[in-house]
Amino acid sequence: MDTIFFDLDGTLTDPKPGITGSLQYALEQLGRPVPAQDELAWCIGPPLRDSLVVLLGGEVDADRGVALYRERFGDVGLYENSLYPDIAATLAALKPRARLFVATSKAHVFADRIVDHFGLRPHFDHVFGAELDGTRANKGDLLAFALERTGTDPSRAIMIGDRSHDIVGARRNGIDGIGVLYGYGSREELTEAGAVHLCATPLAIAEHLSAGLN
Structure with missing residues (x-):
């Protein structure tokens, strides 16, 4: 078969609203610049941590960024889809x-x-x-x-x-x-x-x- x-x-x-909105939340919590949702559309598809490494300019805060992303995504972003x-x-x-x-x-x-x-x-x-x-x-x-x-x-x-x-x-x-x-x-x-x-x-x-x- x-x-x-x-x-x-x-x-x-x-999943654009949920993924990009959760990325914005993570970046805001980390005190980093927050791009518009359309500017984050390229993050849809690749592994989350890989995208955060690019957004953050390196490994520093990447794991914390993943945790913050999931903080919003697990309750809200999951259903913005x-x-x-x-x-x-x-x-x-x-x-x-x-x-x-x-x-x-x-x-x-x-x-x-x-x-x-x-x-x-x-x-x-x-x-x-x-x-x-x-x-x-x-x-x-x-x-x-x-x-x-x-x-x-x-x-x-x-x-x-x-x-x-x-x-x-x-x-x-x-x-x-x-x-x-x-x-x-x-x-x-x-x-x-x-x-x-x-x-x-x-x-x-x-x-x-x-x-x-x-």
Whole structure:
């Protein structure tokens, strides 16, 4: 059976208000300059701590920044989020023909709550995410773990995501990556990362994959 791994942020849901608002909160608490939310959109997708290291100009205060981010995100930012149009219909079309999993750099304790909040649990066999200490925040490490846990042949799997990290992590594990253009990565970013196909809408994912699924 074919296996499909879905990224969460920027692929299944649009998390911009919650992520950028929580980053603003962390930066404000640290007494650092606070960019506008639009200027923080590039932080959606990569591992949180990596983005904070860039924002803070180094490792100093990065761990404290993660803690402050989660202070707001765990109570408020988690739900400042919305499903992209037609996600439920796309998953419903694919579910009878493939095993579906979430594979996100977000800590799984948050990812699980988001999946449940939007009623997506019935579509997925499991949600794979990072540990709170940053273990498996790298998408390549996460997918290696997921492949082992699910007994998946990489040649029979697809990774779907909106950022280069999704595609690069997939390729590292011998998985083809499909990029989505409605999230936060550009066409150029996804193409240069090695995406085998690009989809402009969620429904286009199901349409593209339908021919290759058993």
